[in-house]
Amino acid sequence: MLLFKQPIKNLQTGAALVEFAFVVPLLLLLVVGISEFSFAFYHFNILNKSVQDGARYFADPARARKGNIDMPIDTSRAGNGTNINSTKNLVIYGNIAGTGPQLLPSTAPVTTVYCAEENLLNSPCLPTTQHIQVTAVYQHDLITGNALSNLMNLVGNGNGAPVSRIPLTASSVLRVE
Numbered sequence: 056m057l058l059f060k061q062p063i064k065n066l067q068t069g070a071a072l073v074e075f076a077f078v079v080p081l082l083l084l085l086v087v088g089i090s091e092f093s094f095a096f097y098h099f100n101i102l103n104k105s106v107q108d109g110a111r112y113f114a115d116p117a118r119a120r121k122g123n124i125d126m127p128i129d130t131s132r133a134g135n136g137t138n139i140n141s142t143k144n145l146v147i148y149g150n151i152a153g154t155g156p157q158l159l160p161s162t163a164p165v166t167t168v169y170c171a172e173e174n175l176l177n178s179p180c181l182p183t184t185q186h187i188q189v190t191a192v193y194q195h196d197l198i199t200g201n202a203l204s205n206l207m208n209l210v211g212n213g214n215g216a217p218v219s220r221i222p223l224t225a226s227s228v229l230r231v232e
Contacts, residue, residue: 087199095195095221101158102193103225106166109146110189110227113138113168119187119231128170128180128187128231139168146191164193171228190226197221 113119118138120126143166144153157163170180171188180187201219 091198094198095223098159098193098195099223099225102164102191102223103227105146105149105158105164106189106191106225107227108149109142109166109168109191110187110229112145112151113142113187113189114229114231116232127182128184142166142168142189146189159193161196162194164191166191184231186228186230188226188228190224193223193225194220195223 118141119128140153141151144151146166147153147157147159147163148155149158167190169188169190170184171186197219
């Protein structure tokens with residue numbers, strides 16, 4: 056006489072947990088990567104717009120040439136240097152006075168204003184110069200800090216340098232009438 060046998064336990068027990076354990080780190084890495092990229096893109100957009108505003112401000116002939124069309128553009132610290140400082144303040148703080156919080160967190164972007172044709176930094180341009188260029192470099196701090204770099208070094212046998220900052224560069228060239 057056959058008695059009812061105990062049912063065989065499901066061989067699939069725990070399979071979902073193992074699959075979940077494999078997939079979760081990949082999904083977390085994907086979410087962190089998307090967050091990191093979007094945060095850097097957000098900061099780059101702020102930097103780009105502020106550099107365009109600074110270039111637009113400085114490209115006004117009354118500021119760049121002191122109102123005289125035949126005069127060379129003055130990007131030196133002397134004479135017209137207050138306009139250079141106002142342009143840099145516009146890029147960093149969003150206003151020409153240089154007051155209030157910075158547009159970007161942590162370090163201020165390094166801003167340069169120079170003649171686009173000659174690439175002369177901190178010196179008057181030639182009388183034939185028609186364009187000025189405003190460039191800013193911002194060191195974007197990663198959300199994850201060194202954690203992502205350490206993970207990549209662990210996976211890559213330590214061949215990579217730790218990266219916790221990414222330089223973001225924005226530049227704008229405008230014609231001075």
